[in-house]
Amino acid sequence: QVQLVESGGGLVQAGGSLRLSCVASGRILSSNVMGWHRQAPGKQRELVADITSGDSINYANSVKGRFTISRDNAKNTVYLQMDSLKPEDTAVYYCRYQDGLGRRYWGQGTQVTVSS
Numbered sequence: 001q002v003q004l005v006e007s008g009g010g011l012v013q014a015g016g017s018l019r020l021s022c023v024a025s026g027r028i029l030s031s032n033v034m035g036w037h038r039q040a041p042g043k044q045r046e047l048v049a050d051i052t053s054g055d056s057i058n059y060a061n062s063v064k065g066r067f068t069i070s071r072d073n074a075k076n077t078v079y080l081q082m083d084s085l086k087p088e089d090t091a092v093y094y095c096r097y098q099d100g101l102g103r104r105y106w107g108q109g110t111q112v113t114v115s116s
Contacts, residue, residue, distance in 0.1 A: 085114045
């Protein structure tokens with residue numbers, strides 16, 4: 001089992017910044033992918049960004065140039081720096097862990113609200 005604990009969500013005005021963190025614990029493999037998804041009310045959950053343990057990164061087109069994903073393998077932590085936030089970024093943000101054993105785990109989610 002792998003447990004994921006997110007933090008850093010909140011309320012911010014448009015144009016502002018937030019930084020999300022997700023700490024993984026439990027039976028973690030050194031080769032894995034961690035990332036962030038989000039789900040807005042009435043919409044499907046979508047990928048925001050993910051990063052492999054080898055630092056290969058993937059971003060959704062909607063956040064390129066505004067969001068930056070990074071990780072600290074020693075701390076089993078992934079970060080999402082969100083700049084130039086827009087009201088349409090409002091959603092619950094979920095951390096995801098996935099590894100070569102085919103295991104996928106999700107965090108409990110953290111609310112991000114961007115006011116106009």
